[in-house]
Amino acid sequence: LHYYLSGGRIAYVPVDELALRLQAQIQRQKDLLARMERYEGSVDPLEGFRMEYVIQRSRLSLSEELKFGQNVVRMQVTKWTLLPEPDLVTESPAQALREGSRFYQSLLSAGPTATLTMWVYPDSFEASAEVKEFAHRHGYEVALRPLPIGVPISGSPDGSKSIAQ
Secondary structure (H helix, E strand, C coil): CEEEEECCEEEEECHHHHHHHHHHHHHHCHHHHHCCCEEEEEEEEECCEEEEEEEEEECCCHHHHHHHCCCCCEEEEEEEEEEECCCCCCECHHHHCCCCCHHHHHHHHHCCCCEEEEEECHHHHHHHHHHHHHHHHCCCEEEEEECCCCCCEEECCCCCCCCCC
């Protein structure tokens, strides 16, 4: 599970759900994408976040060309960025840690083996400490991903994986 902490407040980030929408969008546009070297697009907002992405064509290795043929094209998402929408609903730590909150409900739906990744801006380190301690008390592992002000949540195939603490 992913969470966004900014302004001392927390919001659930639907990374997996947006990725599924991206996959469906790619499937619908595969003929167009196969003709392009590079494509930039976005996925409609979900739960207050919009996903922007870049898809690029990459060359097949010689062994892949021999196996699949020269007319096969490999397209790869080389970058994705999650941008909060103006209508993003956030909670204070006090609200989030109460039963029935959006944060609490997301934990219940994920189950006890989920790892929480918290994307934290400098103005929310204190809030992240509260939420992290609560999560640990309830058996969850937490990975903190500090972000500088103005830098959005993003990823790529070359990015690093979150490590729980």
